[in-house]
Amino acid sequence: MTEPDPLVLIIEDEQQMCRFIRVSLANHGYRVLEADRGQLGLDLATSHNPDIVLLDLGLPDIDGLTVTQGLRAWSQAPIIIISARGQEDDKIHALDAGADDYVTKPFSMGELLARMRVALRHATRTGPDAGASVVSIADLRVDLARRLVFVADQEIHLTPNEYRLLVVLLKNAGKVLTHQQLLREVWGPNHGSDTQYLRVYMGQLRHKLEKTPARPRYLVTEPGVGYRLRSE
Numbered sequence: 001m002t003e004p005d006p007l008v009l010i011i012e013d014e015q016q017m018c019r020f021i022r023v024s025l026a027n028h029g030y031r032v033l034e035a036d037r038g039q040l041g042l043d044l045a046t047s048h049n050p051d052i053v054l055l056d057l058g059l060p061d062i063d064g065l066t067v068t069q070g071l072r073a074w075s076q077a078p079i080i081i082i083s084a085r086g087q088e089d090d091k092i093h094a095l096d097a098g099a100d101d102y103v104t105k106p107f108s109m110g111e112l113l114a115r116m117r118v119a120l121r122h123a124t125r126t127g128p129d130a131g132a133s134v135v136s137i138a139d140l141r142v143d144l145a146r147r148l149v150f151v152a153d154q155e156i157h158l159t160p161n162e163y164r165l166l167v168v169l170l171k172n173a174g175k176v177l178t179h180q181q182l183l184r185e186v187w188g189p190n191h192g193s194d195t196q197y198l199r200v201y202m203g204q205l206r207h208k209l210e211k212t213p214a215r216p217r218y219l220v221t222e223p224g225v226g227y228r229l230r231s232e
Contacts, residue, residue: 006120007031009050011041013060024109038062042070050077052120057083065097072098078119088224095178118174118231135170137231140218142170156208165201173231176222
């Protein structure tokens with residue numbers, strides 16, 4: 001018995017944008033549900049349990065952040081924000097509310113589809129240490145059981161904090177993590193505002209893991225928001 005195609009819930013009040021996304025997704029084998037209001041989106045999510053949600057922040061009835069929080073109260077389905085709001089604060093608030101990723105309008109469908117594939121893959125596991133003690137992304141290989149890191153089969157020596165930072169990013173590969181999320185995960189709740197501290201450690205990691213640190217292949221900066229470990 002074959003698995004059904006992934007079900008995508010689009011919560012977007014701009015009809016032309018919704019039509020563009022719906023047609024593109026259908027052409028790539030996705031099933032699609034649509035809602036032009038936040039509350040309708042929450043109702044459809046409850047009744048149909050979608051595999052992934054594409055959510056606009058600027059909805060006519062309730063804000064997209066409220067919708068995100070409502071979904072996260074019971075659902076672990078990936079949420080990708082699709083919004084014309086390009087301000088850093090809007091992105092950070094959405095990610096902190098529980099969104100997995102964001103794409104700023106206008107965007108290419110190819111980019112959105114790639115982000116969706118990453119989010120759906122991430123949703124099928126609880127982290128790289130679930131079912132596998134060794135995680136590989138291109139030339140990067142991490143042996144979680146032995147706490148060893150290799151690039152192109154050459155062992156790389158990391159400090160304890162550098163290793164913890166890398167593991168947090170690995171567990172969320174493909175997902176944007178805010179500065180605050182990373183600081184809390186690695187250094188604890190009292191370091192949520194030490195963004196310069198995080199930049200120093202990220203710079204150290206890049207110099208150890210990246211062939212060209214100024215043009216990172218793995219450790220990608222989301223300007224003003226945080227970082228992403230590229231997983232493809």
